[in-house]
Amino acid sequence: MSQTVQTSVMSMSDGQSESPVVLGLETRNIHAWFGKHHVLKDISLKFPEKTVTGLIGPSGCGKSTFIRLLNRMHEFIPGAAMAGQVLHDGHDIYSPEVDAAAIRLKVGMVFQKPNPFPAMNIRENVLSGIKLAHLKVADHDSIVERCLTRAGLWKEVKDRLTATGGSLSGGQQQRLCIARSLAVEPNVLLMDEPCSALDPGSTLRIEETIKELAEKIAVVIVTHNMQQAARVSDYCAFFLTDGGPGYLVEADATKKLFTNPGDTRTADYVQGKFG
Amino acid sequence: MSTIIAPAEKTEVVPEPITPWKPSQKTKSVSIIVFLASLFLSAAIVLLTGLAGIDGFGLALFCVVIVVTTVRNLRSNQKSRKDAFVGVFVASAAMLAFFPWMSIFASVIVKGVRGLQPNFLVENMQFTTPDDELNMGGAAHAVIGSMLMVSIAAAITLPLGILSGVYLTEIRGRLTFLVRFVVQSMSGVPSIVAGLFVYTTFVDYTSKFSGMAGALALAVLMLPTVARTAEEVLKLVPDDLRSASYALGARQWRTSLMVVLPTVRSGLMTAAILGVARVIGETAPLLLTSLSNNSFIFNPLGGPIGSLPTYIFGLLQIGTENSINRAWTGSLVLLILVLVLFTTARYVGGKDKR
Ligand SMILES: Nc1ncnc2c1ncn2[C@@H]1O[C@H](COP(=O)(O)OP(=O)(O)O)[C@@H](O)[C@H]1O
Ligand SMILES: [Mg+2]
Numbered sequence: 001m002s003q004t005v006q007t008s009v010m011s012m013s014d015g016q017s018e019s020p021v022v023l024g025l026e027t028r029n030i031h032a033w034f035g036k037h038h039v040l041k042d043i044s045l046k047f048p049e050k051t052v053t054g055l056i057g058p059s060g061c062g063k064s065t066f067i068r069l070l071n072r073m074h075e076f077i078p079g080a081a082m083a084g085q086v087l088h089d090g091h092d093i094y095s096p097e098v099d100a101a102a103i104r105l106k107v108g109m110v111f112q113k114p115n116p117f118p119a120m121n122i123r124e125n126v127l128s129g130i131k132l133a134h135l136k137v138a139d140h141d142s143i144v145e146r147c148l149t150r151a152g153l154w155k156e157v158k159d160r161l162t163a164t165g166g167s168l169s170g171g172q173q174q175r176l177c178i179a180r181s182l183a184v185e186p187n188v189l190l191m192d193e194p195c196s197a198l199d200p201g202s203t204l205r206i207e208e209t210i211k212e213l214a215e216k217i218a219v220v221i222v223t224h225n226m227q228q229a230a231r232v233s234d235y236c237a238f239f240l241t242d243g244g245p246g247y248l249v250e251a252d253a254t255k256k257l258f259t260n261p262g263d264t265r266t267a268d269y270v271q272g273k274f275g
Numbered sequence: 276m277s278t279i280i281a282p283a284e285k286t287e288v289v290p291e292p293i294t295p296w297k298p299s300q301k302t303k304s305v306s307i308i309v310f311l312a313s314l315f316l317s318a319a320i321v322l323l324t325g326l327a328g329i330d331g332f333g334l335a336l337f338c339v340v341i342v343v344t345t346v347r348n349l350r351s352n353q354k355s356r357k358d359a360f361v362g363v364f365v366a367s368a369a370m371l372a373f374f375p376w377m378s379i380f381a382s383v384i385v386k387g388v389r390g391l392q393p394n395f396l397v398e399n400m401q402f403t404t405p406d407d408e409l410n411m412g413g414a415a416h417a418v419i420g421s422m423l424m425v426s427i428a429a430a431i432t433l434p435l436g437i438l439s440g441v442y443l444t445e446i447r448g449r450l451t452f453l454v455r456f457v458v459q460s461m462s463g464v465p466s467i468v469a470g471l472f473v474y475t476t477f478v479d480y481t482s483k484f485s486g487m488a489g490a491l492a493l494a495v496l497m498l499p500t501v502a503r504t505a506e507e508v509l510k511l512v513p514d515d516l517r518s519a520s521y522a523l524g525a526r527q528w529r530t531s532l533m534v535v536l537p538t539v540r541s542g543l544m545t546a547a548i549l550g551v552a553r554v555i556g557e558t559a560p561l562l563l564t565s566l567s568n569n570s571f572i573f574n575p576l577g578g579p580i581g582s583l584p585t586y587i588f589g590l591l592q593i594g595t596e597n598s599i600n601r602a603w604t605g606s607l608v609l610l611i612l613v614l615v616l617f618t619t620a621r622y623v624g625g626k627d628k629r
Binding site for chain 2: 022026027028029031038041042044045046047048051053072075080081082083084094095096099100101102235237248251252
């Protein structure tokens with residue numbers, strides 16, 4: 001696996017010297033279908049490491065579909081199809097020799113509804129990724145502590161690591177899920193409306209966590225909350241649909257998008273005039 | 276860096292949808308060809324070496340497939356090689372589990388198909404002796420008797436079974452423990468005891484063997500299967516759905532009837548199928564309740580009635596060549612009947628829309 005990545009990165013930089021390899025994720029002319037239903041059209045975006053990118057847009061415009069294409073979760077839906085390229089550290093994750101499980105190890109995901117494993121306690125939940133992927137790690141205790149700390153949960157649970165995940169509040173459960181994704185050390189973390197089921201306090205905690213994560217990795221977050229997008233993201237991409245496939249209206253630095261957007265529809269959306 | 280829009284050529288044409296995660300057409304055809312080649316190779320091994328019979332063939336095929344998989348995966352990495360081997364073992368295990376079923380089915384077809392002539396499905400045995408040629412007489416009376424008794428048994432047990440499932444999962448009344456205990460101990464009742472029970476009560480009371488008595492005995496056997504399956508299926512309905520219905524002001528019985536039960540429609544159909552499958556081949560209780568008959572009986576209270584299991588049982592006891600052939604054909608018809616019932620039930624019950 002690592003060998004193929006290297007060779008293709010090299011050949012990439014030889015062949016297409018005009019675009020240097022982006023560490024993190026990059027999509028090129030991505031389309032998506034469910035059966036005959038064309039739901040996403042021609043998205044080309046970059047998610048470099050050490051940045052937070054917000055994906056915004058009204059529901060049904062394909063944000064979840066797009067984010068699931070980025071770590072090969074799209075293919076679990078029967079009838080799903082795609083076109084275009086997704087590059088992870090410059091390497092196409094959809095090329096035939098790539099192992100989808102290895103990609104998902106590097107591109108983690110946090111879901112809308114907190115979903116800790118019910119049959120595992122807090123500690124086991126954090127370590128579950130390591131166990132599931134057969135990773136060899138020496139010091140489990142320090143991983144548990146480090147991941148829970150990075151997810152902003154350590155202080156609250158350090159005395160009850162053997163309690164079940166279900167005994168935590170919704171916000172704590174979501175932070176546990178973040179800690180769980182961090183344990184396998186992804187270099188991209190995808191979050192699909194991670195705070196939409198949470199209280200404001202938990203939401204703020206998670207936003208702090210996201211900012212800390214962005215010191216090392218790339219974070220892509222779908223959100224319907226404009227203030228949240230403005231608070232956490234460095235860049236924002238605005239998606240829209242006119243009934244047909246969803247498309248990208250505009251993508252730019254968050255500050256620019258919120259104060260001086262290039263498209264009137266973006267201005268209307270971020271000011272809450274529709275959506 | 277000021278933009279996150281990736282450099283890409285602008286095109287207005289929509290590309291063809293692709294599914295890179297599925298094996299390509301080429302890989303698929305190669306796999307099929309390789310598998311066919313393995314089949315031939317193992318057939319050759321069976322013919323040329325000491326291995327013999329269907330089990331020898333299976334063993335040869337297994338070894339050949341393992342070798343072929345090794346060769347094909349020589350160049351791939353360790354993980355996908357592991358995947359391929361696990362795949363071979365799982366497929367072999369599935370075949371192994373499938374094997375007894377297939378051999379039973381095959382032998383019933385081979386031995387039963389000779390007597391499967393039009394007369395077998397429309398005539399009865401009233402004026403035919405079991406020794407007569409196979410183009411005389413038939414088992415239509417037995418099919419009708421079996422259908423009649425199983426239908427009555429199903430009509431009794433389905434409502435009861437579903438109601439007890441609803442009681443156990445939805446109402447959870449004070450008698451939950453008792454109901455569950457009774458249902459569980461009923462599933463341990465030997466079928467002959469069920470027959471004996473109906474014999475000493477219903478048969479004794481009406482002082483004759485009848486289809487109704489047979490149906491009652493089958494119902495006793497069917498009820499625990501239906502009730503337990505219904506309970507397990509209803510347990511899978513998420514509580515969120517019940518809450519949503521209550522929050523709309525629905526009462527408990529409306530919630531059960533309009534939200535919970537429709538959600539598991541196909542599961543309840545499975546419960547019915549398992550129940551029918553449990554009893555359609557039962558012989559012992561019928562010998563004590565419906566006995567058997569060689570002519571058409573349509574009245575469930577009109578005295579002894581034929582059925583497929585007792586038909587097969589009776590002919591096997593006679594033991595001449597033609598009677599045994601008739602018994603095999605009866606078994607074949609019983610198998611076909613089960614298949615037809617299940618297919619229609621699946622079709623009518625439909626799939627859960629999820
Ligand atoms: N599993 C699916 N099967 C078929 N169509 C789907 C499925 N999931 C989403 N869609 C369709 O794809 C479009 C985009 O959906 P989605 O990506 O969930 O939008 P968003 O997350 O922006 O609200 C919608 O029109 C939706 O109807
Ligand atoms: Mg969504």
